[in-house]
């Protein structure tokens with residue numbers, strides 16, 4: 001009897017439900033903490049999964065479904081806040097058209113402008129467009145007003161994340177150069193544009209799914225390898241500043257399936273209490289042939305003496 005999961009425990013990659021009893025639909029997501037509340041933003045994946053023909057890789061996809069938001073005080077009970085950025089129909093030239101790709105949304109709050117700023121990956125169905133899109137709202141729960149998309153400093157942008165530093169500066173981190181090299185761009189003070197200051201890191205290493213946190217003055221970037229929807233080993237890079245020199249560390253995952261990031265792929269790290277070494281590692285377990293049935297894996301992450309560890313556990317923390 002000892003090893004039975006605790007009552008109310010939530011199984012990793014199980015059918016996670018919101019407070020209304022509906023399946024949570026927030027993939028490739030990110031987390032905003034604002035005024036005592038966590039807001040989880042993610043891709044809405046619904047509809048039939050299909051394989052885009054004539055691609056050199058397994059380009060499975062569903063129609064772009066827009067971006068959802070869920071709120072919680074305790075990271076356990078998630079209230080559905082609705083669609084915060086809708087996909088549009090019948091205009092293939094629109095970035096937000098359902099025929100396109102809207103992935104990996106991340107939101108940060110700009111103290112100076114009082115606006116919530118949402119960045120996301122915008123692409124065409126074959127991932128040839130490779131833009132970063134941006135939207136704003138006065139409220140965390142939207143609706144967000146889409147401002148458009150761009151190639152940061154002229155470079156292609158696919159998987160991405162945002163990182164907001166303690167000094168108020170914010171950075172857009174994105175896979176670039178055809179997914180060969182990661183770029184980190186300093187954003188403008190209003191967080192709406194990349195500045196000209198950016199660096200190229202992990203050159204030629206083909207990393208995706210970036211997630212960045214800070215602890216005790218050091219910056220830790222977790223990324224995945226680049227294998228489509230199939231899982232692969234994570235790795236860590238460490239630096240003394242976001243635009244500094246990054247050095248790589250080994251796979252931080254420990255436990256069964258550590259070599260495939262527990263059959264999942266990084267999407268965000270929540271700094272729950274960095275001084276007490278408490279982080280939440282958020283990942284997606286993709287189901288490539290039925291993408292709406294993709295699941296979530298959340299694990300506690302530790303950083304001790306500069307070393308990151310993500311240890312498997314069967315239940316969501």
Ligand code: DGJ
Pocket residue numbers: 028058059060103104159208209227228229265
């Ligand atoms: C891996 C990326 O991390 C996902 O966000 C998505 O773009 C898939 N590739 C598409 O295959």
